[in-house]
Amino acid sequence: MNLDPIIRVTDVRKVFGLVPVLDGVTLEVRGGEAVALLGANGAGKTTLLKILATLLRPTRGTASVAGHDVVREPEAVRALIGVVAHGAWVYDDLTARENLTFWATLGGLATGPDDVAAALAGVGLERAADARVRTFSAGMKRRLSLARVMLGRPRVLLLDEPFAGLDQRARKWLEGRLEAFKAAGAALLMATHSFGRELGVADRLAVLAGGRIALDTARGALGPDDVQRLYAAHAEESL
Amino acid sequence: MSYARRALAVAWKDLAVERRSKETLNALVFFSLLLLFVFQFTLGGDRERLAAVLPGVLWLGFVLSALLALGRTFLVEREHDCWEGLLLAPGDKSAIYLGKLAGNLALMLVVEALVLGLFVVFFDIDLGRALPGLLVVVALGTLGLASVGTLFAAMTANVRARELLFPVLLLPVQVPILLATVKATEALLLGEPLGAVAHWVKLLVAADTVYLVVSLLTFDVVLEG
Numbered sequence: 001m002n003l004d005p006i007i008r009v010t011d012v013r014k015v016f017g018l019v020p021v022l023d024g025v026t027l028e029v030r031g032g033e034a035v036a037l038l039g040a041n042g043a044g045k046t047t048l049l050k051i052l053a054t055l056l057r058p059t060r061g062t063a064s065v066a067g068h069d070v071v072r073e074p075e076a077v078r079a080l081i082g083v084v085a086h087g088a089w090v091y092d093d094l095t096a097r098e099n100l101t102f103w104a105t106l107g108g109l110a111t112g113p114d115d116v117a118a119a120l121a122g123v124g125l126e127r128a129a130d131a132r133v134r135t136f137s138a139g140m141k142r143r144l145s146l147a148r149v150m151l152g153r154p155r156v157l158l159l160d161e162p163f164a165g166l167d168q169r170a171r172k173w174l175e176g177r178l179e180a181f182k183a184a185g186a187a188l189l190m191a192t193h194s195f196g197r198e199l200g201v202a203d204r205l206a207v208l209a210g211g212r213i214a215l216d217t218a219r220g221a222l223g224p225d226d227v228q229r230l231y232a233a234h235a236e237e238s239l
Numbered sequence: 240m241s242y243a244r245r246a247l248a249v250a251w252k253d254l255a256v257e258r259r260s261k262e263t264l265n266a267l268v269f270f271s272l273l274l275l276f277v278f279q280f281t282l283g284g285d286r287e288r289l290a291a292v293l294p295g296v297l298w299l300g301f302v303l304s305a306l307l308a309l310g311r312t313f314l315v316e317r318e319h320d321c322w323e324g325l326l327l328a329p330g331d332k333s334a335i336y337l338g339k340l341a342g343n344l345a346l347m348l349v350v351e352a353l354v355l356g357l358f359v360v361f362f363d364i365d366l367g368r369a370l371p372g373l374l375v376v377v378a379l380g381t382l383g384l385a386s387v388g389t390l391f392a393a394m395t396a397n398v399r400a401r402e403l404l405f406p407v408l409l410l411p412v413q414v415p416i417l418l419a420t421v422k423a424t425e426a427l428l429l430g431e432p433l434g435a436v437a438h439w440v441k442l443l444v445a446a447d448t449v450y451l452v453v454s455l456l457t458f459d460v461v462l463e464g
Contacts, residue, residue: 053327055327075329078327081327087320087321088319088320089323090319090321091318093259094252102252105244106245106249108241108245108329
């Protein structure tokens with residue numbers, strides 16, 4: 001694991017109207033490390049991911065990716081990150097192959113048809129490559145979204161509920177892919193409010209409650225029951 | 240090269256989505272037919288009255304169709320949050336604008352060709368010598384409509400009252416385009432050569448240039464919100 005933090009969030013506050021969603025969040029994620037960001041609905045997990053993805057500006061504080069400030073150098077940050085957001089970023093009337101080719105071209109990636117085919121095979125969608133996405137299940141759209149991210153080989157992965165909508169087989173597959181990303185030195189930040197397989201991938205757990213990181217600990221230091229108990233306690237605190 | 244590839248990718252994507260879904264095209268064709276029926280009933284067969292109002296009626300049809308088409312430009316990006324993907328795409332965002340503009344132009348020109356053809360049939364007009372000049376005026380007018388329309392569609396895409404706000408913003412800005420196109424079309428249909436309406440054509444070229452340059456320069460800011 002690289003000891004220098006790739007993701008660095010320092011005292012970030014984000015206010016929507018008069019409502020503070022994040023209030024002094026500080027967090028670091030190193031290369032080769034995966035951090036699961038736990039929190040109840042509305043705790044600010046997606047907001048924090050959007051700030052790191054340069055989609056939102058923090059009201060106060062700083063956030064950087066590989067030393068690039070998300071506000072001052074958004075283009076540099078965008079070149080380093082891969083985002084799996086709530087929406088799958090797919091066009092229903094294009095095929096899976098066309099969707100990947102479009103995003104690769106727009107992202108300026110030097111990918112050819114073989115790379116696209118390999119990415120589709122990587123997420124188990126090779127047979128559906130030429131089917132319109134309109135016919136896909138939510139899980140298939142999720143896998144296509146992951147194929148898009150993997151095509152770009154990002155140094156930082158920002159994942160919002162990455163396991164949502166996936167069946168057991170796809171979950172196991174994703175776990176393997178995320179481990180491979182970690183092994184390649186990428187930093188992973190995953191927002192979740194479940195206690196499924198994603199916690200198996202995580203090296204650290206950070207609980208977001210009351211607009212702050214209420215707990216930041218190594219996953220190995222806690223058993224599954226401890227995690228659930230702590231999470232419930234902090235979730236109540238944020239209400 | 241990458242800039243052109245990205246613009247082409249956006250145009251290709253928009254046209255592929257429209258070709259397969261036909262959502263906008265079907266609505267525009269139906270709407271245009273409806274307009275023609277209404278105009279036909281209202282104006283009847285009075286040739287004199289027809290000659291006086293036909294240029295305005297023709298451009299009213301074009302503008303109303305354009306409002307429908309342009310207003311939907313970024314709706315496809317709202318599904319599955321593709322808007323975020325566009326925003327995070329590296330490089331100059333004006334390539335996305337040019338791609339969107341090209342897609343809109345193609346769609347609008349198809350609809351306008353259809354409307355023009357139906358006008359000829361419905362109102363028994365002999366375009367004859369006016370056709371080449373008319374094509375120039377229609378092409379320039381459409382570029383003016385689409386260039387600002389694409390920018391304003393992006394501006395209002397995430398606004399709750401976008402259906403109301405979009406035409407309210409767009410139409411006042413389009414006054415030079417509407418004035419020049421209607422006046423030039425009127426003269427051309429009366430049999431005057433394109434040279435006789437050169438001043439209107441110059442106004443169209445100037446307005447198109449200003450709209451296009453301003454849109455290219457400001458699209459990045461508009462997209463970032």
